[in-house]
Amino acid sequence: MGVRVLLVEPPGTGSRRLAQALRAHGYDVVHAPTAARGDELVHSGAGVDLLLLDMDLPGGESTRLAGRLSGRLPVIALSSGPSQVEGLDDELLRPYSLTVLLARVDAVTRRALPHLSLARAQVDFGIRLEADTRCIHGPAATVALTAKECDLLGALMRSQGAVVTRQDLMAEVWDITWVGASRTLDVHIATLRGKLAASVGHVSSDREGACTRIDTVRGTGYRLVPAGAH
Structure with missing residues (x-):
């Protein structure tokens, strides 16, 4: 069974690129453009395993969503500055590279979801x-x-x-x-x-x-x- 990541981020080139990188890395990705839509997907039985959340959504939506879901799902925050939300599993400050982000997602997955594995065969490069x-x-x-x-x-x-x-x-x-x-x-x-x-x-x-x-x-x-x- 693979890991399903819920990406909550406004639509645009950045979100498409991030979703593509996650899929290429072996994750199943569902995208929500707003916190409200993300909340709906979590409670709709979509089988979300991990939340990747843009903390810069307007009106404090991100903080409220993170507060509701932290402890229920692993939450990784993507933000322009340190957030005040407690219980986050990780937080990346912009600008960040896809390499670092994917490494952090992998680390949280191994730590918080040890019963799940990435749906991809690994090539051993010896490094x-x-x-x-x-x-x-x-x-x-x-x-x-x-x-x-x-x-x-x-x-x-x-x-x-x-x-x-x-x-x-x-x-x-x-x-x-x-x-x-x-x-x-x-x-x-x-x-x-x-x-x-x-x-x-x-x-x-x-x-x-x-x-x-x-x-x-x-x-x-x-x-x-x-x-x-x-």
Whole structure:
């Protein structure tokens, strides 16, 4: 059985992008544009397991909804500043990256919903990405990343070995689709390859090999390849 996340956030590009990332990460997502609609879904038998709540809804709606549901459901707040609501399971302050948000959702799920599991098969890349501290933990070393490098590696790991297009990476990490910005992506991939190589203890490049590596898929994008794969 998978985890159903109720996302309460006004409609728009941000909410669509967040819902897509959660679904790609293995979560079942239902979206409510208002606190009132979110409350209805919780009480309608929709099978909600976790609440992801925008605390900046107008009129104090978010605070009231969080107060009613905390203790009944795990609640993760998304806010522009520290909230005064007690009993939250976690809170992320804007701006935050999708990599950090998904890591926090995973952590709350493991802690508060141990009887449920994500409905996805996991590829073992032989490394662990710690989004909060921006570090790769590998068999050879723990290596620090920049914020963008962390977001890039997180996006590649979430794809579970599938190709991620250049456009999708630029949209997720830089929130832009301007084609001319793709040179920035190439530079970040190059530095990330070097840090990944240091973490796993091998050369990481565009060729087959025994190490975990980032491959370029010509004309499309990049993919993270686990050790020993071809």
